[in-house]
Amino acid sequence: MKLVYKGKTKDVFLLEDGNYLLKFKDDMTGENGVFDPGSNSVGLTMEGAGRAGLRLTKMFFEILNKKGIPTHYVDADIDAATMTVKPAVLFGKGLEVICRYRAVGSFLRRYGMYAEEGQALDAFVEVTLKDDDRQDPPITEDALDMLGILSHDEYKVLKELTKKIGAIVKEELGKRGIELYDIKFEFGRVGEDRHIALIDEISGGNMRAFKDGKHVEPLELEKLMLE
Known part of the structure; x- marks a missing residue:
């Protein structure tokens, strides 16, 4: 097992069979x-945050796989706080795709002249570049295509998958009286045919969720969803 990347919330290892361990x-x-x-x-x-995030990620990825939505998920070991995934090629140096249902966070900071806090949004999809030095700048479909990061056709697939996956997560949270405000996804090209698939994780650390008007912290979200 070879360490290939040390991230902020996960480390990535290459396995002998060509898959990766997160x-x-x-x-x-x-x-x-x-x-x-x-x-x-x-x-x-926060002690236990890693395993909590993995439990929720495992639950959501297994739901998505049953629904035939492409992901990189293979399996997970909760005790070891690890997840085995198929190799994926990033778009450029990485993109983050946000699906927004309420005007909060950076959306409100940018568009506060027109938007009110908590205002309902119709599954607004926003793409940002993973670039810490430039504060993850938002990027448009045309710019993604012109810079060779993502074609127009791939963008359509990305947007459609984002809305579909976001709706599934929103529905699952809704079953427990939790409202999803926004959620952040990552995608990559997976397999020999390089199809677009969901990668990384789906956990409380990637979303804003509220219950009875109060923000649900990531560890609490995992308890509410899996108890």
Whole structure:
């Protein structure tokens, strides 16, 4: 097993069979001890956060696989806080795709002249470049195509998958009285045919969720969803 990447919330290892092992950490993104899924830095460490994120990720990936939605998921070991995944090729140096149902976070900071906090959004899809130095700038479909990162046809697939997966997550949370405000996904090209598939994770650390008007922290979200 060879370490190939040390990330903010996960380390990535290459396995002998060509698959990869993701090791989930207890570190979470945010600033000054406050969790923020859109942050570019580790802001806090919460014991058990890695396993909690993996439990939720395992649940969602297995739901998606049953529905025939392409992912890189193979299996997970909760005790070891690891997930085995198929190799994937990133778009450029990585993209983040956000599906927004409420105007909060960076959306509100940018568009606050027109949007009110918590305003309902119709599954608004936003793509940003994974670029910490430039604060993960948003990028348009045309720019993605012109820069050779993603073609127009691939963008359509990406957007459709984002809305479909977001709706599934939203529905699952809704069954437990939890409202999804926004969620962040990552995609890559997987397999010999290089089809677009969901990669990385689906956990409380990638979304904003609220119950009874109060923000649900990632560890609490895992308890509410899996108890």
